[in-house]
Amino acid sequence: MLGKRKNIDQLASNDWDLLVIGGGITGAGVMLEAARRGLKVLLVEQRDYAWGTSSRSSKMVHGGLRYIAQGDVKLTRHSLLERERLLKELPGLVERATYLFPLRKGVFPGRWPMKAVLWLYDFLAGIRDHRYLSLQQVKERAPALNAEGLTGAMCYTDALTDDCRLVMRTLLEACGRGGEAGNYLQVTRVERENGGFTIALHDLANDQTGKVRARQVVNATGAWADRFSGSEARVRPLRGSHLFVDPQRLPVNDCLTVMHPDDGRPVFVFPWEGVTCVGTTDLDHPQDMDIEASASSQEVDYLLKLINSQFPGRDISRDDVFATIAGVRPVIASGKGVDPSKERRDHAVWGDNGVVTVSGGKLTTFRLIALDALLATGLIDEATHRRGQKSKAPMYSPVPAAPAAVDDFLHANQDDDDFFAWILSQESVQHLDDLMLRRTRLGLTQPRAGEAILQRRREQIQAALGWDDTLWDTELNRYLQIHEQFYGVPAVTMENRKAG
Ligand SMILES: Cc1cc2nc3c(=O)[nH]c(=O)nc-3n(C[C@H](O)[C@H](O)[C@H](O)COP(=O)(O)OP(=O)(O)OC[C@H]3O[C@@H](n4cnc5c(N)ncnc54)[C@H](O)[C@@H]3O)c2cc1C
Structure with missing residues (x-):
């Protein structure tokens, strides 16, 4: 501990x-x-x-289909073997998830190229877990998905975690x-x-x-x-941002890989800890690394445009987004000034x-x-x-005296008494943002930064961390300010309005 x-x-x-x-x-x-x-x-x-x-990745423990597409079979194989190891060792924290790759008429890659890639993907992992879904099957699993040109989908599995x-x-x-x-x-x-x-x-x-x-x-x-x-x-710092969307407004059952209408980039839309997560973007990040990264208004617009083109009946807006998150990828630069998505x-x-x-x-x-x-x-x-x-020797042993939620996090109620008490006593929480944005994800998966939960748990948190009322007020203000500035939903700018 x-x-x-x-x-x-x-x-x-x-x-x-x-x-x-x-x-x-x-x-x-x-x-x-x-x-x-x-x-x-x-x-x-x-x-x-x-x-x-x-804490800001796409939460995927995966081989990465794009690496195969780029011909990087070695990286894909190593990643897939590590995925299988983590699935075995950390069930409840690394979980197999179903992915759908919708196929559309006249859009590359079609059914057969995808089948070949997925065959290799599964072969490298030592599993066989992909199949074709008919149009009817896709409509049943993803009823809100834009049906224009849709012919079916390839279905395979990868893994999700809480990073x-x-x-x-x-x-x-x-x-x-x-x-x-x-x-x-x-x-x-x-x-x-x-x-x-x-x-x-x-x-x-x-x-x-x-x-x-x-x-x-x-x-x-x-x-x-x-x-x-x-x-x-x-290091070439590349920023990637995600949106956490109200699951009532954008429910999805599987991880969907969908293409952005502007540039054809693949973007994931997937269910994660009770919300719908959408991302990522991929941009150079020349900003000061001492300032916490945050999603720009343009990135929010880009991801909303993707959602509304792929789920046209949903009319998703900034009001439906609980939170955003932006991470800076430490990509080792090729020095060739290539497009960010093409860097290895x-x-x-x-x-x-x-x-x-x-x-x-x-x-x-x-x-x-x-x-x-x-x-x-x-x-x-x-x-x-x-x-x-x-080595096939296990890396992890059970954490003694920990509540089940520590090992079974993806299924656990994060607002659970024992789990909260354990985190507060064992996981070196120094600030409210540590608790709400990282030890738990309640600040991302609940509306209004999860403030209702914080108010309910105020007494428990103060007692466990020895905070008096003044310190509580300071911490609460600090957390809400961090949330608004770096995890909130930036307003539409004049520039965006003109561009839109
Ligand atoms: C948008 C996005 C999506 C991604 N999706 C995936 C995915 O789905 N699957 C996947 O496998 N990978 C994914 N990645 C890649 C993965 O997230 C990163 O490779 C990984 O998290 C990098 O971890 P790290 O420990 O090297 O860096 P970090 O997590 O950034 O850790 C470095 C730490 O060093 C600390 N530090 C800096 N300076 C100091 C100092 N002076 N003293 C002490 N500490 C310091 C920083 O505060 C920081 O916490 C994604 C990355 C991004 C950006």
Whole structure:
């Protein structure tokens, strides 16, 4: 368990084998793979766990059909094998989901090319789980879908998760195996000294500074990676945004892949934790990375246009959107200035002055990425790396004394008494946004930022976190402001109005 958060002095009393910078899925994976091998590992995250891209993905644990289409069979195969492993190890948190790829007259790819791709996709995963659905069958499963030119659909399976809970589950496992983690601990400098590293930290929870020492450092800061890599910039930050839509207004049963009417890009519309999720966009993100990413008004319009072209009877507007979320993908740039959607999605590991930097890749392949990063530190050798890649040994054990919701999150009632109490005592909640946007997703899946739930749970939260009324008011204002600014629905701008 993460338990009580430690201050810098307490953390400095240890000499760490490994310090991991970044509490997203990559950092959590490195931490777990190191802790599993008996290394003394500390992970620090500048904001909250999974605050970066790892709470803002499309939630798919998948091989990625587009990677096959781009000819990247190796990445697809590795991803699919990791998908199957996670499905087996974390049922209730990583769940098989049905995907529909609607087929339309005269639109590529048609039934037979899709069938060939899906055959290969299933073959690489070692399953057989795709079939053709007739027009009538598609209409039964997705009655609101635009029927113009529709001829049927290809149906296959992939997996969905809660990316944030996957990070938390991985951190909990790593801490259970002797690792240590701290949120709101920002690395401000890394210096090589006496054959190891001295790392300067700023504790943002109580505004203290201090230093810790470690034998090796892994920089797993995703889209922020260039700040500590010591090499020339390699990350091309690409923003992707999603809408969380009222499920009463846009109900869907399956994950649908539909094409945007303007540019033909595939976009997912899928059921997730009780709401309908729509995304993603794919744009360069030149904005300051110290400011939380948010969906622009143009991106909201783009996604609404997609919805209304694919579900024409629904007339979905900004009023039907509970929340938005934007993530910055750490794509390793080809340097060729290609269209964002054409950049490859694999990870890279590189080093300078001993700091190992790992960035790019996918949520799905975090275990393999972690092994590559550990190999580069020299903390594991080639043989251990090879064995790790092929190993079928389980990564996760049950979390002792945890309520079922921790392992069965996708089915759980997130507003459950025991679950709430456990999160508040065990998962290092520092602010209300940690609780509402990441430990639970109530701030995204409930109308009006889930404020009604917060008011009902006010007493429990104050008692558990030791907040008096003044602090409660400060926290509530902070949360509502963050929600409105970065997770809300931006208004229509004059520019959009003219363009529309
Ligand atoms: C829109 C979108 C959709 C996606 N969909 C999918 C999908 O469906 N399936 C899939 O497999 N992958 C998907 N991905 C990719 C996946 O989300 C990312 O590859 C993954 O989350 C990256 O994790 P990370 O840990 O490397 O980075 P992050 O999650 O961003 O973690 C890096 C962390 O480092 C922290 N940090 C930065 N600087 C410091 C510092 N100085 N000190 C301490 N901490 C610091 C940051 O705060 C951040 O939390 C998607 C990505 C995007 C953007």
